Amino acid sequence: MLESLSVIKASLPYLLQGSLLTVGIVIGAMLFGLLLGLAGAVGLVYGNRLVQVVLDFYVWFFRGVPILVLLFLFYFGLFNYLGLNFTAFVSVIIILGMVTGAYQANIFRGAILSLPRGQFKAASALGMSDIQAIVTIILPQVLRISIPAWTNEFSIVLKDSALAFVIGAPEIMGRAQFIASRTYQHLAIYMTAGILYFFLTWIGVSALARLEKKIRIPGYSC
Amino acid sequence: MPQDVPVLSVKNITKSFSGVPILKGVSLELREGEIKILIGPSGGGKSTLLQCMNYLVAPDQGQIWLDGEEICITKKRDVYAYRRRVGMIFQDFNLFDHLTAIDNVAIALRKIKKISKKEALIRALKELEMVGLADKGHLYPAELSGGQKQRVAIARALAMDPEVLLLDEPTSALDPELIGEVIAVIRALANKGMTMILATHQIGLIRNLAHEILFMEQGLIVERGTPGELLSRGNPSRTQGFCDRLNELYDEN
Numbered sequence: 001m002l003e004s005l006s007v008i009k010a011s012l013p014y015l016l017q018g019s020l021l022t023v024g025i026v027i028g029a030m031l032f033g034l035l036l037g038l039a040g041a042v043g044l045v046y047g048n049r050l051v052q053v054v055l056d057f058y059v060w061f062f063r064g065v066p067i068l069v070l071l072f073l074f075y076f077g078l079f080n081y082l083g084l085n086f087t088a089f090v091s092v093i094i095i096l097g098m099v100t101g102a103y104q105a106n107i108f109r110g111a112i113l114s115l116p117r118g119q120f121k122a123a124s125a126l127g128m129s130d131i132q133a134i135v136t137i138i139l140p141q142v143l144r145i146s147i148p149a150w151t152n153e154f155s156i157v158l159k160d161s162a163l164a165f166v167i168g169a170p171e172i173m174g175r176a177q178f179i180a181s182r183t184y185q186h187l188a189i190y191m192t193a194g195i196l197y198f199f200l201t202w203i204g205v206s207a208l209a210r211l212e213k214k215i216r217i218p219g220y221s222c
Numbered sequence: 223m224p225q226d227v228p229v230l231s232v233k234n235i236t237k238s239f240s241g242v243p244i245l246k247g248v249s250l251e252l253r254e255g256e257i258k259i260l261i262g263p264s265g266g267g268k269s270t271l272l273q274c275m276n277y278l279v280a281p282d283q284g285q286i287w288l289d290g291e292e293i294c295i296t297k298k299r300d301v302y303a304y305r306r307r308v309g310m311i312f313q314d315f316n317l318f319d320h321l322t323a324i325d326n327v328a329i330a331l332r333k334i335k336k337i338s339k340k341e342a343l344i345r346a347l348k349e350l351e352m353v354g355l356a357d358k359g360h361l362y363p364a365e366l367s368g369g370q371k372q373r374v375a376i377a378r379a380l381a382m383d384p385e386v387l388l389l390d391e392p393t394s395a396l397d398p399e400l401i402g403e404v405i406a407v408i409r410a411l412a413n414k415g416m417t418m419i420l421a422t423h424q425i426g427l428i429r430n431l432a433h434e435i436l437f438m439e440q441g442l443i444v445e446r447g448t449p450g451e452l453l454s455r456g457n458p459s460r461t462q463g464f465c466d467r468l469n470e471l472y473d474e475n
């Protein structure tokens with residue numbers, strides 16, 4: 001017991017450093033996914049047939065293939081094949097970003113479709129271009145409506161980021177596994193890792209809840 | 223006083239939706255300061271016509287003339303430029319839900335006319351004053367009554383300095399006690415000489431403003447004339463018959 005405590009104490013700084021990397025992966029992937037998701041949703045709703053087919057394929061592919069397979073496929077396979085020398089960190093951001101981007105595209109697509117059609121019509125009637133209407137009228141409302149679903153997506157990506165250890169990114173899980181295999185304190189170390197993930201989730205979810213409250217529109221149901 | 227060149231004229235507009243003809247060749251003219259009312263049974267094509275008149279629905283055929291110039295649409299930018307000159311008011315207001323009343327009015331000035339934020343707000347306030355809502359600028363659409371929302375929508379359209387205003391049943395979604403405030407704004411606009419065409423089922427409210435009534439049925443204007451001509455008692459016109467039935471309906475309620 002005492003030994004466990006001292007191992008935890010000794011390895012905590014090391015694990016905390018790992019959580020910085022985890023945070024970096026999650027922020028990077030979520031922002032990349034946000035861009036992909038917004039662009040994807042706009043294309044799915046307003047794009048022409050070709051755009052829609054391409055985006056449909058993107059969404060189905062990244063929803064249909066396990067993340068573990070994608071990590072191996074891209075990191076050891078495709079990136080190598082293309083001669084791209086991405087670090088494990090960058091690779092994980094790209095892959096998790098593509099995966100969450102597919103889910104976020106669906107979240108935002110649903111939100112766009114849930115807005116009354118009159119919003120776009122009124123913007124058009126004033127003389128806004130389609131892009132102006134989407135950027136100034138549609139997306140600000142879509143982002144607000146989507147925060148709860150986006151918060152869910154955040155907590156999922158945070159936990160998926162633990163998979164990064166399989167390609168050697170030294171985030172929380174990678175470091176926990178490294179220590180555990182040397183000290184044999186599996187219970188203590190993985191418990192600590194679990195608690196770190198839990199806290200990161202809690203911090204992120206609370207921050208997003210606060211954001212949701214802050215930008216809430218008075219009298220608006222969403 | 224009406225002048226010679228119409229502000230807006232449409233000629234032989236046709237429109238089909240999936241093969242079903244909805245507009246079968248509609249022509250009309252609006253002279254400066256003129257107010258026309260579109261009435262007729264539901265599904266007759268009034269909304270479709272108004273939306274064709276500002277290209278929210280692209281007509282299949284026909285011409286549109288604004289200020290004596292034929293509108294030629296070859297690219298999307300032409301549509302945008304045209305719509306800036308033609309204001310539209312919708313039955314269900316369509317205020318931007320994420321913006322306050324004053325920002326609803328100011329947003330198009332800023333994004334389309336590229337006016338500075340400060341000047342846009344000054345102009346927006348002026349328009350809100352005109353519709354009697356200068357003190358409500360900070361409220362969001364969800365905090366406004368239906369009548370107030372429609373007045374903000376009118377202010378929003380007016381801020382763009384449109385040459386003509388298309389109103390599609392502007393009071394139909396309102397509780398009876400809120401209709402009056404919107405009619406009052408429309409009346410004030412009429413007195414200022416705004417050119418308007420207005421689709422409505424509530425003809426009694428505005429018949430004394432109209433220069434001409436157009437009765438539309440199955441995609442065609444089947445009758446037109448001044449309110450005096452069409453609505454005089456005992457006139458056998460379709461319009462008179464239709465309005466009588468509407469009146470019966472409203473009296474029953």
Ligand SMILES: Nc1ncnc2c1ncn2[C@@H]1O[C@H](COP(=O)(O)OP(=O)(O)OP(=O)(O)O)[C@@H](O)[C@H]1O
Pocket residue numbers: 239240244262263264265266267268269270271
């Ligand atoms: N986008 C569309 N696609 C298919 N059909 C449509 C579309 N818009 C309108 N229609 C059809 O066109 C016809 C005319 O509709 P429109 O809304 O212009 O009538 P209206 O005279 O405004 O009726 P109301 O008095 O009920 O408002 C209706 O039969 C309607 O179903």
Ligand SMILES: [Mg+2]
Pocket residue numbers: 268269270390391
């Ligand atoms: Mg209609």
